[in-house]
Amino acid sequence: MRPVSPTKRRIALSSLVILLFGFSAQMEAQVYGTSSHTVTVTVATINVVQVSSGSVSLSIIGAGVPAGQDQMTAVDQTTNLLWGVNSSTKKITVSTNLAAPTFTLNVLALNPTQGTAAPEVTLSTVATDFLLNIGRSSGTCTLRYTGIALASQGMGTDTHTITFTVATQ
Amino acid sequence: MMLLSLLVSAQLPGQESSTEQTLTLQVLEINKIGINKNAMTLVIDQASLETGAPLPAVNEESMLVWITNGENKKITVASNNPTPRFLVEMVALEVPSSAGTPTPEIVLSDNTTKDLVVGISKASGKCRIKLTASAKISDGVGTETHIITYTITGS
Numbered sequence: 001m002r003p004v005s006p007t008k009r010r011i012a013l014s015s016l017v018i019l020l021f022g023f024s025a026q027m028e029a030q031v032y033g034t035s036s037h038t039v040t041v042t043v044a045t046i047n048v049v050q051v052s053s054g055s056v057s058l059s060i061i062g063a064g065v066p067a068g069q070d071q072m073t074a075v076d077q078t079t080n081l082l083w084g085v086n087s088s089t090k091k092i093t094v095s096t097n098l099a100a101p102t103f104t105l106n107v108l109a110l111n112p113t114q115g116t117a118a119p120e121v122t123l124s125t126v127a128t129d130f131l132l133n134i135g136r137s138s139g140t141c142t143l144r145y146t147g148i149a150l151a152s153q154g155m156g157t158d159t160h161t162i163t164f165t166v167a168t169q
Numbered sequence: 170m171m172l173l174s175l176l177v178s179a180q181l182p183g184q185e186s187s188t189e190q191t192l193t194l195q196v197l198e199i200n201k202i203g204i205n206k207n208a209m210t211l212v213i214d215q216a217s218l219e220t221g222a223p224l225p226a227v228n229e230e231s232m233l234v235w236i237t238n239g240e241n242k243k244i245t246v247a248s249n250n251p252t253p254r255f256l257v258e259m260v261a262l263e264v265p266s267s268a269g270t271p272t273p274e275i276v277l278s279d280n281t282t283k284d285l286v287v288g289i290s291k292a293s294g295k296c297r298i299k300l301t302a303s304a305k306i307s308d309g310v311g312t313e314t315h316i317i318t319y320t321i322t323g324s
Contacts, residue, residue, distance in 0.1 A: 060197065102196075157195045158193070
């Protein structure tokens with residue numbers, strides 16, 4: 001290989017420097033000009049509640065009723081309550097539309113996955129606390145209904161429309 | 170998954186923060202009756218010093234209980250012994266007035282059905298059963314058994 005003269009080496013080096021400088025200047029020119037936009041995410045208050053089945057049938061037929069005890073009961077635990085709430089200090093209340101039932105009907109939140117079950121509620125038209133401290137949660141509980149009839153109340157049928165409502169605690 | 174489905178459904182139009190469930194509570198006619206003593210023995214082993222006749226044996230240990238949410242019911246009693254040699258009488262004691270009216274003392278002289286408490290409507294109650302066994306000298310010595318059946322039934 002022939003030796004390169006110092007003059008040619010300087011010329012080649014200078015050319016390389018000029019080439020690299022110009023290339024980087026061109027790259028900077030590609031990011032000129034910017035644009036932006038604002039994205040706002042709003043999460044509204046969500047309070048949803050639903051039952052696993054729209055109807056329940058409860059019959060007191062005397063099975064297991066001891067003679068001499070003036071109280072006959074039947075229990076149903078076949079349905080669940082489900083809820084989703086994204087704000088705190090919420091509770092669920094329960095009420096019935098039946099103003100003057102012949103028989104007593106109690107309901108209890110059994111094994112709630114969130115919150116605290118209130119003591120067993122005797123249903124009335126007044127909304128009564130059913131489940132407390134459920135804020136910011138989704139969960140379920142079993143609905144345990146207990147129908148109670150006294151001998152003096154005779155026979156008959158009560159039909160309740162039961163309403164569960166998410167309310168502020 | 171449940172949270173997701175709830176949150177998604179929460180965004181649907183018309184989603185409410187309350188829900189309804191229809192519950193039908195039905196109470197059928199119920200009639201129950203029970204006796205607390207499954208077996209007892211009445212022993213006649215004393216006699217009157219004046220007449221020599223055997224003295225009756227009395228037992229009031231049995232408690233009868235019942236409940237009915239129907240109307241116009243009664244409690245009947247029957248023995249399975251069609252021709253008893255010894256006399257057995259029965260009466261219901263301390264029947265609450267709200268739970269029925271006892272009949273006068275009845276004699277289990279055959280296996281027919283007899284009224285023990287009548288006028289029972291939508292009530293629960295209990296009473297003691299007084300059983301009196303008596304015998305004449307001429308009846309001699311012996312043992313006989315009654316299977317006594319209590320029934321709550323329509324009047």
